[in-house]
Amino acid sequence: xxxxxxxxxxxxxxxxxxxxxxxxxxxxxxxxxxxxxxxxxxxxxxxxxxxxxxxxxxxxxxxxxxxxxxxxxxxxxxxxxxxxxxxxxxxxxxxxxxxxxxxxxxxxxxxxxxxxxxxxxxxxxxxxxxxxxxxxxxxxxxxxxxxxxxxxxxxxxxxxxxxxxxxxxxxxxxxxxxxxxxxxxxxxxxxxxxxxxxxxxxxxxxxxxxxxxxxxxxxxxxxxxxxxxxxxxxxxxxxxxxxxxxxxxxxxxxxxxxxxxxxxxxxxxxxxxxxxxxxxxxxxxxxxxxxxxxxxxxxxxxxxxxxxxxxxxxxxxxxxxxxxxxxxxxxxxxxxxxxxxxxxxxxxxxxxxxxxxxxxxxxxxxxxxxxxxxxxxxxxxxxxxxxxxxxxxxxxxxxxxxxxxxxxxxxxxxxxxxxxxxxxxxxxxxxxxxxxxxxxxxxxxxxxxxxxxxxxxxxxxxxxxxxxxxxxxxxxxxxxxxxxx
Numbered sequence: 001x002x003x004x005x006x007x008x009x010x011x012x013x014x015x016x017x018x019x020x021x022x023x024x025x026x027x028x029x030x031x032x033x034x035x036x037x038x039x040x041x042x043x044x045x046x047x048x049x050x051x052x053x054x055x056x057x058x059x060x061x062x063x064x065x066x067x068x069x070x071x072x073x074x075x076x077x078x079x080x081x082x083x084x085x086x087x088x089x090x091x092x093x094x095x096x097x098x099x100x101x102x103x104x105x106x107x108x109x110x111x112x113x114x115x116x117x118x119x120x121x122x123x124x125x126x127x128x129x130x131x132x133x134x135x136x137x138x139x140x141x142x143x144x145x146x147x148x149x150x151x152x153x154x155x156x157x158x159x160x161x162x163x164x165x166x167x168x169x170x171x172x173x174x175x176x177x178x179x180x181x182x183x184x185x186x187x188x189x190x191x192x193x194x195x196x197x198x199x200x201x202x203x204x205x206x207x208x209x210x211x212x213x214x215x216x217x218x219x220x221x222x223x224x225x226x227x228x229x230x231x232x233x234x235x236x237x238x239x240x241x242x243x244x245x246x247x248x249x250x251x252x253x254x255x256x257x258x259x260x261x262x263x264x265x266x267x268x269x270x271x272x273x274x275x276x277x278x279x280x281x282x283x284x285x286x287x288x289x290x291x292x293x294x295x296x297x298x299x300x301x302x303x304x305x306x307x308x309x310x311x312x313x314x315x316x317x318x319x320x321x322x323x324x325x326x327x328x329x330x331x332x333x334x335x336x337x338x339x340x341x342x343x344x345x346x347x348x349x350x351x352x353x354x355x356x357x358x359x360x361x362x363x364x365x366x367x368x369x370x371x372x373x374x375x376x377x378x379x380x381x382x383x384x385x386x387x388x389x390x391x392x393x394x395x396x397x398x399x400x401x402x403x404x405x406x407x408x409x410x411x412x413x414x415x416x417x418x419x420x421x422x423x424x425x426x427x428x429x430x431x432x433x434x435x436x437x438x439x440x441x442x443x444x445x446x447x448x449x450x451x452x453x454x455x456x457x458x459x460x461x462x463x464x465x466x467x468x469x470x471x472x473x474x475x476x477x478x479x480x481x482x483x484x485x
Contacts, residue, residue: 161362218262
């Protein structure tokens with residue numbers, strides 16, 4: 001990356017950040033950057049990400065042609081090329097910068113660029129394939145799929161969408177597949193012990209790692225996969241014998257549930273792997289290969305089952321029927337709404353339906369409610385910042401992914417005087433959600449006061465407040481109280 005061509009002030013695009021940039025934050029949340037990771041911020045600007053990552057104990061350095069020209073350009077586990085390629089007006093140089101950053105990444109390259117949905121923020125004229133801003137800088141705005149195709153074509157790789165405008169490129173194919181599989185994996189918990197057994201009680205501490213592994217993986221571990229395996233083998237002779245002791249104190253239904261969940265998670269991963277080249281069994285990590293052998297008669301049979309689910313996810317009558325039958329989520333005539341915490345409790349076909357959008361766009365960080373459209377193949381990601389604390393949270397933004405065209409539509413409501421709001425929040429979440437009972441109590445109170453008798457009026461802030469006023473009530477937290485006077 002060289003200095004900008006005459007007339008373009010690239011250095012003026014560098015922001016003075018007070019928090020982590022979105023690509024760095026996503027990489028941290030996804031476990032791409034960890035405490036043991038060496039990070040190079042290539043085109044680091046004013047160095048905000050470097051400082052924030054170092055504050056978290058992460059080995060990070062950076063280089064920038066304008067703000068940090070003496071910084072190192074050495075190889076690192078993870079290289080962050082965040083919002084660099086979109087400020088380079090020369091097409092050939094843009095590709096060369098991408099290749100250089102890739103050559104420095106020993107494990108993962110993170111690439112981020114601005115998307116065309118941000119065009120309304122650009123004030124200026126057109127120049128080549130981008131815009132000239134009022135600051136005299138250049139901005140190339142991409143479509144999500146355009147950015148992916150450019151990365152993949154330039155580097156001859158298969159990138160992974162991390163979020164809107166953010167992609168991961170893995171050096172190792174097994175690591176890539178492990179990351180993809182983790183996206184559709186439920187958080188397992190150790191099976192609960194329901195019956196007392198003297199042998200189990202005596203060796204409870206030794207057996208706990210085995211319980212944890214079983215809850216997470218749903219299968220028996222190989223000795224090298226299990227911490228404390230030596231102690232277990234010394235006490236019981238083998239992991240298999242120790243497992244028989246565990247089975248004696250755990251209800252069979254629990255074990256079957258864990259196996260069923262793990263089977264579904266693997267099928268969802270395999271179904272969605274169709275969107276890139278599905279890996280051969282030998283290209284999977286060793287733990288994933290063991291999973292496939294444990295839960296399916298063969299890898300071929302697993303892929304056939306996954307393809308059948310994927311076909312159902314593309315059949316809108318099937319999606320519509322499953323949405324109507326779902327015990328999780330809020331039903332409307334046109335969609336099923338579900339909180340992100342309950343997404344993994346949906347039927348596998350509906351999880352794949354949502355996964356088709358996520359495989360394209362990645363994680364939409366601020367979204368906490370997902371809208372599965374029933375009439376047309378679309379998925380919307382909705383952001384309600386006050387979902388837990390506000391009795392009727394306001395919609396802040398929405399991102400819609402059209403699954404046939406893979407076009408993105410973004411809408412913002414933060415400045416709206418009359419934004420849409422939510423009711424009956426308990427319907428969006430599972431019963432185990434910490435606030436479920438509180439949400440349900442509020443709904444019962446509001447029903448008793450007749451606040452839902454005109455549903456067409458209460459979908460927006462202004463209409464809801466008018467109904468409250470007419471009924472002579474107000475809200476105090478998640479309680480309905482009589483208004484004074």
